[in-house]
Each structure stands twice: as C-alpha cells, then as structure tokens.
Amino acid sequence: MPRLSAAERREQLAEAAIRVMIRDGVAETTTRAVVAEAGVPLGAFHYCFRSKEELFQTVIxxxxxxxxxxxxxxxxxxxxxxxxxxxxxxxxxxxxxxxxxxxxxxxxxxxxxxxxxxxxxxxxxxxxxxxxxxxxxxxxxxxxxxxxxxxxxxxxxxxxxxxxxxxxxxxxxxxxxxxxxxxxxxxxxxxxxxxxxxxxxxxxxx
The missing domain is CATH 1.10.357 (Tetracycline Repressor; domain 2)
Incomplete structure (x- = not known):
C-alpha cells in the first residue's frame, strides 16, 4: 500500500465514501464499507476522521x-x-x-x-x-x-x-x-x- 499523507488519505476516503453513497445510499454508508471501497484498513479511517459525521461533512x-x-x-x-x-x-x-x-x-x-x-x-x-x-x-x-x-x-x-x-x-x-x-x-x-x-x-x- 503506498504511503499517503493524512490529507491524501482523507481525500481517498472521502472519494470512496461518495462512491459508496451513490451506490448503496447514505444510510448504508458505514465506516467499514468506506474503507473496503478505498482498500485501506479500518485504522486508516480513525487516523483521518474523528467520526462518520466528520466524514459526511467533508463529503458535502x-x-x-x-x-x-x-x-x-x-x-x-x-x-x-x-x-x-x-x-x-x-x-x-x-x-x-x-x-x-x-x-x-x-x-x-x-x-x-x-x-x-x-x-x-x-x-x-x-x-x-x-x-x-x-x-x-x-x-x-x-x-x-x-x-x-x-x-x-x-x-x-x-x-x-x-x-x-x-x-x-x-x-x-x-x-x-x-x-x-x-x-x-x-x-x-x-x-x-x-x-x-x-x-x-x-x-x-x-
């Protein structure tokens, strides 16, 4: 897995979240679904975002x-x-x-x-x-x-x-x-x- 900066990782996860939301709907967009879409471990999410709500704000x-x-x-x-x-x-x-x-x-x-x-x-x-x-x-x-x-x-x-x-x-x-x-x-x-x-x-x- 390439080493990315925190900002690059946030961008990667936000884009993955958008794809999951489009495909599955917002209610079904879990942190596990997002990291699976991004191809990163769950720990990467918690390193970049304090909560799912913060991710949603970034997506918006x-x-x-x-x-x-x-x-x-x-x-x-x-x-x-x-x-x-x-x-x-x-x-x-x-x-x-x-x-x-x-x-x-x-x-x-x-x-x-x-x-x-x-x-x-x-x-x-x-x-x-x-x-x-x-x-x-x-x-x-x-x-x-x-x-x-x-x-x-x-x-x-x-x-x-x-x-x-x-x-x-x-x-x-x-x-x-x-x-x-x-x-x-x-x-x-x-x-x-x-x-x-x-x-x-x-x-x-x-």
Whole structure:
C-alpha cells in the first residue's frame, strides 16, 4: 500500500465514501464499507476522521466545491447584466447535469441527519456552509460581471440557495430539462433586476 499523507488519505476516503453513497445510499454508508471501497484498513479511517459525521461533512464540502459554477467566466463585449448572470448560472447547471448522483447524495445526507437527533447539527452545518459559499459566489459573480447588488447580500444568498436548491431537487425528480432551464433563466432575470453596473474606475457612481 503506498504511503499517503493524512490529507491524501482523507481525500481517498472521502472519494470512496461518495462512491459508496451513490451506490448503496447514505444510510448504508458505514465506516467499514468506506474503507473496503478505498482498500485501506479500518485504522486508516480513525487516523483521518474523528467520526462518520466528520466524514459526511467533508463529503458535502467536496461535492459542493467541485460543482460550483465558474464565477470568472469571460463575457463578450456589450453583454447585458442578464446575459452575464445567465451564463454563470448555466455553467452551474452544466455541473448539475454532469454529476446528478452527487447532488442526490447531498439531499440524502440532509434527510439522514435530520432524522437522527444526534446528527441534526450536521444538517445545520451543511446549510450554513451552503449559505457561506453562495454568498461568496455572489460576490465573485458580481466582480466578474462588473455589477453590484442592490439587495442585502445575506438575504440574496439565502434567496439564491432556496431557488437553486429547489430547482436542482425538482430536476432530480422529473428530469425536465426544458422547464429547469426556463426557471433558471427566470432566476437570472431576477438577479439582473437587483444588480447595477459598477461605475467605471475613477468615474462617478451611477
């Protein structure tokens, strides 16, 4: 067995856990199943994670990180705020289409945690993380598109999380691509309506 650093071993176990969750479901994802999938001894798990809940939190963060839309997309000259925001949201949606099973796992983890009193904080941490990431992404989206938001960012992040979370779950259920994209475009129109162009550097504010 190759010698891996603790960080590399954590990554190996997190990826193994994702494969087990996709294949067997979150409720059936035991530490023994994860180490068997990774091909490592049980002791390796306890060396890297204090608990299964810590592993689940790592899984959630890894899935979200690699499914974030690229906020720094290049935009054609003269693109409108709507076109800029729409392009970024469509890039996010491409990630949903590419990894639907991973998105399904995140919803399953939430339900699993909420049904177990001792794990409820896992769901709370999960959605706090989502809010933090969504807020940071809205900030980077605005910078990349040369916009500023006219709505309080904390409120906008919560609103956006509700929209994208709901759209993603609905699509996972019905796989209606046409309606999903139409709803996504409607959200882009809303964001464009609460955005203003940043003033040119050195120029007066609008």
């Amino acid at each position: 963060e890894r899935i979200m990180e690699r499914n974030l839309p690229p906020a720094g997309l290049a935009h054609p000259p003269g693109a409108t705020p709507f076109e800029k925001v729409r392009a970024i949201l469509h890039a996010y949606w491409e990630q949903v289409l590419a990894r639907p099973a991973e998105h399904l796992v995140t919803y399953e983890v939430t339900q699993y945690a909420l049904r177990r009193p001792g794990l409820a904080d896992l769901a709370r941490r999960q959605y706090r993380h989502y809010l933090e990431v969504n807020r940071a992404h809205l900030e980077s989206m605005a910078r990349a598109a040369g916009l500023t938001w006219t709505v309080d960012l904390a409120v906008l992040a919560r609103h956006g999380l509700g929209v994208l979370d709901g759209l993603t779950l609905t699509w996972l259920i019905d796989r209606d691509d046409v309606q999903a994209l139409a709803a996504l475009d409607e959200y882009a129109r809303y964001l464009a309506s609460v955005a203003e162009p940043l003033p040119a550097e050195g120029g007066p504010a609008a």
